[in-house]
Amino acid sequence: MAADLKPQILFAGGGHTHLAALGALAQRVRGRARLVLLSESSQLLYSGMMPGWLAGRYALHDCAIDLRELAQRAGVEWVTDTLVDIDFQARQAVGAQGTRYGWDLLSLNVGTAVDPGVIRNAALTVLPVKPFGHFVQRWQEWLARAPLRPRCIVVGGGAAAFEVACALRARCAATGPMQGGSVCVISAAPRLLVDQGRYNGWLAARSLRARGIALQCGWRFVGVQGQEVLCERGTSPGRQATQAFNPDDDGGKSDTQDAGAVSDVEGAAQARWLRLSADLVIVATGAQAPRWLDAAARRDGLSVGPRGGIAVTAGLRAVSTPRVYASGDCADFGHLRVPKSGVHALRQAPALVDALTAGLDALDGIAPPHAGAPYRPQRRALALLDRCDGSAMATWGRLGAAGAGLSHWKTRIDRAFIEAMNGGPPAAR
Ligand SMILES: Cc1cc2nc3c(=O)[nH]c(=O)nc-3n(C[C@H](O)[C@H](O)[C@H](O)COP(=O)(O)OP(=O)(O)OC[C@H]3O[C@@H](n4cnc5c(N)ncnc54)[C@H](O)[C@@H]3O)c2cc1C
Incomplete structure (x- = not known):
């Protein structure tokens, strides 16, 4: 990091954790760092509504979060690119056309890929x-x-x-x-x-x-x-x-x-x-961590979990490399049991904000850096599963129920989430 330049925090991937963390972090570190959100598309399909879209009930724009706008609202720079590699030693992320993106702190939230067999x-x-x-x-x-x-x-x-x-x-x-x-x-x-x-x-x-x-x-x-x-x-x-x-x-x-x-x-x-x-x-x-990430992490000596996720502490820091953080489905929490779900990814946002603030403090020589509260996964989370016929099934731990009322509830929750992420109801924007 050159002395006259602000440190750069690169948010790689517009995943659920970054959605919820960007605004809060931008407010907290305003003026102290350059924040950049890089993702392969400016739209994130919200998983809670994905089945409704697949069934033909929603149009894509009903369930898409506009990442570019979200970044702009938070005062964060936006870059569209698909990462294909990360050089953890040189602290550079590599885009599809070979563009290199430097970082002082890197936060990974790129989700997963499924093996097609x-x-x-x-x-x-x-x-x-x-x-x-x-x-x-x-x-x-x-x-x-x-x-x-x-x-x-x-x-x-x-x-x-x-x-x-x-x-x-x-x-x-x-x-x-x-x-x-x-x-x-x-x-x-x-x-x-x-x-x-x-x-x-x-x-x-x-x-x-x-x-x-x-x-x-x-x-x-x-x-x-x-x-x-x-x-x-x-x-x-x-x-x-x-x-x-x-x-x-x-x-x-x-x-x-x-x-x-x-x-x-x-x-x-x-x-x-x-x-x-x-x-x-x-x-x-x-789901498994994307292959390119798994390969880059292994090559550069980072610890990875059995499904290729970056091994992190409960404070979302990579266990084997400084300045790298991971959250959501591409993180591996070791003995902490963290289901791969959007709900859990979202709830990691406060811990990520604390962790990146502490990382920035350390770069600025503010000692001792405040480590922040670690992420503690909730033991049970409510899941509302769309049966795509006007009814839904709910699970909470081992308890479960199904019916049409749950579908109305799910629809309200999902629409409210999309509205909030896209800057409020259309009239309020
Ligand atoms: C059919 C289905 C339904 C689901 N329903 C639910 C549900 O109702 N509730 C729930 O909690 N969970 C649900 N899930 C799980 C949920 O989708 C994931 O757990 C959640 O999306 C993980 O969030 P994340 O933040 O880790 O990453 P994601 O939300 O997957 O986001 C990853 C981001 O990184 C970007 N990205 C990926 N690769 C690159 C790259 N190479 N370069 C640049 N950017 C990249 C993507 O474009 C995306 O913006 C569902 C999953 C499926 C498959």
């Missing part, structure tokens, strides 16, 4: 649900040329897969390009929503079946070959199955079905492999 000669469309930016574009392209009565498979057993399946089902039930299509959910876990208790798993499964969505638990998605989706029985980690991707050596113990016709895999009771014909596969399994 092994894809060979795919004659169907495979869409990883994250990152949303890519998903939105590819979904729109697919929808514009969707085949008649498409057979859709959703891979995953968590809240995201549940909501995506309900959204697709709503599309298939309504008039439009997907009318008459079918939806099947495949999960490696023995039941849905495994972290939210048996009752919620049962309620989610019942919700799917009541809407005509087929459900296959205990089948691990391996990948796609031609027009078929390949799954292996059981919940074991996938390396073995990935190596044995072609199940031709299975002694004939595999079963091919049409995803449109699947309601039960009784015929495959003894089979090791399950192959389903499909037109669209949406992969909504456990």
Whole structure:
């Protein structure tokens, strides 16, 4: 940092934590630092409303947060670029065209990506649900040329897969390009929503079946070959199955079905492999840190978690490198159990503001820097899952409920959040 220049704080990624932290930090450190928000798109699709958008209930602008405007309101500089690398030693982030962005403090909030599995000669469309930016574009392209009565498979057993399946089902039930299509959910876990208790798993499964969505638990998605989706029985980690991707050596113990016709895999009771014909596969399994970030962190000797997230303290500082902070889904909190959710990412904002203020104090030689309050994840958080038919399911720890009233409540919360993030109701702007 040159003596006559203000230190630069680079906010990499317009994720949920940065949304909530930018304004507060800008107020706190006004005049002391140059703040820059860099993200690949000026719009962030709000995950709470994403299923409603996928179902066709919301237009994209209803559920998008304008990051550029948000930055402008906070007095923060805005840059549109896609990061492809970070040189932690030289303290530079690298954009898609090779532009280098220097920083004195770096705050990472770039979310996650979903592994689409092994894809060979795919004659169907495979869409990883994250990152949303890519998903939105590819979904729109697919929808514009969707085949008649498409057979859709959703891979995953968590809240995201549940909501995506309900959204697709709503599309298939309504008039439009997907009318008459079918939806099947495949999960490696023995039941849905495994972290939210048996009752919620049962309620989610019942919700799917009541809407005509087929459900296959205990089948691990391996990948796609031609027009078929390949799954292996059981919940074991996938390396073995990935190596044995072609199940031709299975002694004939595999079963091919049409995803449109699947309601039960009784015929495959003894089979090791399950192959389903499909037109669209949406992969909504456990998210991992983006590959470029994982690779850069490992190369430069940063500690990373098992899913590639930057290992951080409860104060959101990278454990192995000074001047680097991470929050939201791209952070790994070690022994602290922090679910990957927008709610938790948002709640990390006060701790991030404290941590960056302390980092700036340290750069300015203000000692001893005030460390700020660490982030303490709440034990339970309310989740409202959109069933995309005018009803929703709520979970709070192991408790759960479903009904139309919850959907009205969810809609009010979601719309209020979008309004607040976009600067208040239109009249107030
Ligand atoms: C279908 C679905 C529904 C969900 N519903 C909910 C819900 O109702 N409630 C809830 O709490 N959670 C929900 N989640 C989870 C939620 O989406 C994530 O946990 C949350 O978005 C994580 O926030 P984040 O701040 O870590 O990053 P994100 O919100 O993912 O933001 C990452 C930001 O970084 C930017 N970015 C990414 N890569 C780059 C790059 N290379 N260069 C520059 N910028 C980049 C992105 O454009 C984006 O602005 C849902 C997830 C899915 C898949």
